[in-house]
Amino acid sequence: MKYIVSIIFFCVTIQSIGQAKVWMRFGDEALQEGDYYGASQFYLKAWSEDSLYKDLVYKLALAYKGYHYNSKAIEFFKRIELDKTLQIDHLDYLFHLAELYKSEGDYEGAKKYYQKYSRVNKDARSFKYLKTKNELKNYNKIIELLNDTLDVKIENLGPEINTGVAEYYPVWINDSVILYSALKAKNTSPEGLIEDKHYGVKIFLGAQKKGVWKTIQPIQGAFLKDVSYTDGCFDAAGNFYFARKNNFEKYQLCKSKLILNDSTKKWGMDSIVSIRFSDETEQYNFRNPFILEDNNKRYLLFSSDKKGGKGGMDIWYVEEIRKKWGTPKNLGLKINTPGNEVGPFYHISTKQFYFASDWHYGLGGYDVFEVNGNWKTPSSVTNLGVPVNTKANDLYYAPLDSLNGMLTSTRQGAQTDKEAVCCNDLFYYQYPKPKKDSLMLSFEKDSVRNRLQHLLKKFHVTLYFHNDRPNPDSWDTLTPYDYFQTYDAYMDSIPTYQLKNTYRKTSKDSIMALNKINGFFSDYVFKGANDLKQFLKELLQELEGGQKIILTVKGYASPLAKSDYNVHLSLRRIHTLQNYLRKYSEGAFVKYLDETAENGGVLRIKKVPFGENRADSTVSDNYYNTKLSVYSKEASLERKIEIVKLELIEDLIPKDQFTVDLDSLETRFNLGLLDTNQFEWRFNLQNNSSETIFITDAELSCHCLSTKRKKWKLEPGETEPLDVKFDLKGYKGKLGRRVTLNMSDGTKRYITILMEIPN
Known part of the structure; x- marks a missing residue:
């Protein structure tokens, strides 16, 4: 930046001259560049x-407003309000005060x-006239937003990612790795001025490790220096689209790929392809590709x-036709306004x-909106409300x-090295899981059951063995x-x-x-393997939805061996399926098989070796005639x-x-006359409410009782043992014992067990 270099070279001169106009010139350059x-x-x-000095009060107020030091900005604009002479030159101080009070x-x-x-x-x-009319029109909508707060948890990513300057634009790679943009300087003066020769925005890699988000490295490349x-x-092909500044200080869209350098173990970009739509592209800014x-x-x-836009920054789209981008089209007046619309994202x-927009009815500067209707032909837009949006x-x-x-915000809680919350930070948001009533849960479970039965009948997976x-x-x-x-x-x-079946x-x-x-190999063996792959793809979707499923596998064998040997053989064959499940799609089933999935999904395998019906009695069991007992289609169909x-x-x-209905304070069971004094009994804890229930402890009334598990989380409609x-x-004689369940809300549930031990 020019003014940075100037201040380094002319610092001594300024101190000796001591003229306000020189400092004003540096300030004007910084203001123009957005610093x-x-x-x-x-x-x-x-x-x-x-x-x-002429215009100094006004420009100082603008500078304070620019980096969100609102109290100082209001103070200096108020000076104009008290000075009739200054008001003549700067009537828009009223507009700026209005925006500051809103912020x-x-x-x-x-x-x-x-x-x-609006009266002056x-x-x-003019833009300010239109903006004023728009704000006054939307005043009641804003008040309604304030009275309709959402239950959303929002947290700053922390100082390992966010600094005192600016971090913004998160891009998910997976649930614990992101790319983000940041304006980070290596060298600053004691006054906070940037002294780097080349100071600009870079894209960084960030990752969550042990619950803490940290910056890993900048994404660099020869074309990014x-x-x-x-x-x-x-x-979908792994190409990375981003915006890079050109020689005219305008951002242009580019495409590249992220690559890992084998020697440095650092991520960077390979060759970069510029994306242009016409010869005039370089004259304008192109940002936020999606x-x-x-x-x-x-x-x-x-x-x-x-x-061709409607205001400042507009959202545009362009269709790819025969692997080339066509002519950009504006998304229209339902989205774009005389203000700025940025950050398109389609989930x-x-x-x-x-x-995001700084014009549609909002609580602060930019607010986040969702589109109602088709993205290309929306009917309206809706503000996401508090606390996603703030002042x-x-x-x-x-x-x-x-x-x-994630989202980007300058809200309270953002990191800053200055007197005010000046800069963007990254924040993580989390909506609560939607609560469902018991009727809705019943309908959903019926739908799941129907899907599972349809899946079973659709593929009827049967796998064959030599x-x-x-x-x-x-x-x-x-x-x-x-x-x-x-x-x-x-x-x-x-x-x-083939040889065995055609011989002689x-x-x-x-x-x-x-x-x-x-025909056996194509219609049975090949088809079975292909059915399995399709079956598992759809089964995985059910588990990703948090379903708890038991899959029953029945094993058969040809009658060549004895029954007890065939039981072990069938179990081995079933185990090959279990092994494949653990390898499928890079271990996608493992967390469900191990019952460690965060979404609660479970997959259990029930083995039925040999099945309910033994091998077909018409199939040969002649050990010495392998042509019939091993290689025939009839024998092969049994394995x-x-x-x-x-x-x-x-x-x-x-x-x-x-x-045990957990809505009831006490549940009593009478086990009757027992024929043993050592046994284990299962009670089924059932949540029939519409709320999630947490059981924090289970107290046992006697040392003669024991349980391995003492904590439970039950979603609405769930039952746990x-x-x-x-x-x-x-x-x-007659005995009574009690299990006390301590609930997270401080209440208790009692299970009273009556029984009789013979004398």
């Missing part, structure tokens, strides 16, 4: 030389000054001040389109999923192999099966036998495992007298 804090420092030096959350004060300004500015074409680059998004795929069409959205899962700037809304995400595979001649019930390892070996054996047959019979065994049931775990919990061990040695 409001730097401008304020230069203007203060001018103030110390000559406090009556302080004093909406009544803002309304008063907007009304005053009659230029109906000594230049500002910011914003960003990824497309790739959107909709109805098999691909679009690039961005914000720009290019000609694929929820099909919601978000953006400060809130923008660059980036959802991770339907409940969690004789005595895996691990021949073994009595183990486990195997190191997964199903597709056995499948590949089975398919490799097709020539052997006439040409006609040979062709029939060949077609028969080939299989089959997914026979998909059920919700809660449906398998007995709905009997041992269910309470297993209690009884050791009643030495006790006789």
Whole structure:
């Protein structure tokens, strides 16, 4: 920046001359470049030389306003209000005071000054006139927003990411890694002035480690040296789109890929491709790229001040046609205004389109809005409300999923090295899980059950094996192999099966036998493997929705071996499926199999070796005639495992007298006359309310009772087991015992158990 270099070279000269106009010139340059804090420092030096210098009060007020030192900005604009001479030159001080009061959350004060300004500015074409009319029109909407606060948790990412300057525009890589843009200086003066020769915005890599977000490294490259680059998004192919400043100090859209340097272990960008739509592209700013795929069409959205817009920065879109970007189109007046609209973001899962605006009805500078209707032809926009939006700037809304995400804000709690909250920080937001009534939960569970049954019937997954595979001649019930390892070996054996089935047959019979065994491999073995892949894809979606599922697998074997050996063989075959589940899609099922998924999803495998019906009695069990007992289609059809049931775990919990309704203060059970004094009994804790229930402890009335688990979290409609061990040695006659459940709200639930031990 020119003024930075100037202050370094002419510092001594200024001190010797001591002229306010020199400091004013530096302040004007800083103000023009958007360095409001730097401008304020230069203007203060001018103030110390000559406090009556022309326009100094007004410019100092603008500088304070620019970096959100609102109390000082109001103080200096108020000086103008008290000076008739200054008012003549700066009538818009009323407009600035109105904006400042709004940014302080004093909406009544803002309304008063907007009304005053509307009486002195009659230029109906000016921006400030239109803005004033718009604010007065939206006053009641703003008050309504304040009275409708949402239950959203919002937290600053902390000092390891956020600094005293500016961090903004989060881009999710996964749930613990982001890219973000930041204005970070290496060298600053004691007054807070930037002394770096090349000072600009860079994109950084950040990651969450042990619950703390930290900056990892800047994303660098040969084409990014000594230049500002910011914003960003990824497309499905892994291309990274961002904005980079050109020689005209305008941001232009670019495309690259992130690569990891093998020697330095640092992430950077390879060659950069500029994205241009016409020869005049370099004259305007192009920011906030976002790739959107909709109805098999691909679009690039961005914000720009290019000609043809409705105001300052507008949101535009351009369609990709035959791998080339077409002509950009403005999103229209439902979104774009005389103000600024930035940060387009389309959330694929929820099909919601978000953006930020400093014109639509809002609480502060920029507010975040969602679009109602189709993103290209919206019917209206809705303010996301408090606390997503505040009296400060809130923008660059980036959802991770339907409940969690990040945004950029200058709200209270932002990090700053200056007297005021001047700069953007990254904040994490979290919406609560929506509460559902019991009727809705019942409908949802019925829908899940129907989907599971449809999934089972749609694929009817059956998997086939070669004789005595895996691990021949073994009595183990486990195997190191997964199903597709056995499948590949089975398919490799097709020539052997063809030979065995055609040996010593006439040409006609040979062709029939060949077609028969080939049909088995294509219609059964290959189809089963393909069905499994499709089945698991849809099953994973149910688990990602938090369902708790039991998958029952039945195993069969040909009658060549004895029954007890075949039971072990069937268990090994079922185990190949379990092994494949753990490998599928980079371990996507592991957290559900281990029951550690944060969303509560569970997948349990129920093994039924040998099934309910044994092998077909017509299949040969002649050990010496392997052509029939091993290689025939009839024998091959018997060597299989089959997914026979998909059920919700809660449906398998007995709905009997041992269910504890947690809405009841006390539940009594009579176990009757017992024939043993050592046993374990399961009680089913059931949440029939519409609220999540937390049980913090289980107190047992006697040392003769014990339970491994003492804490539970039950979502509405859920049932969880309470297993209690009884050791009643030495006790006789009629007995009573109690389990006390301590709830998180301080209340208790009592389970009273009556029984009788024979004398």
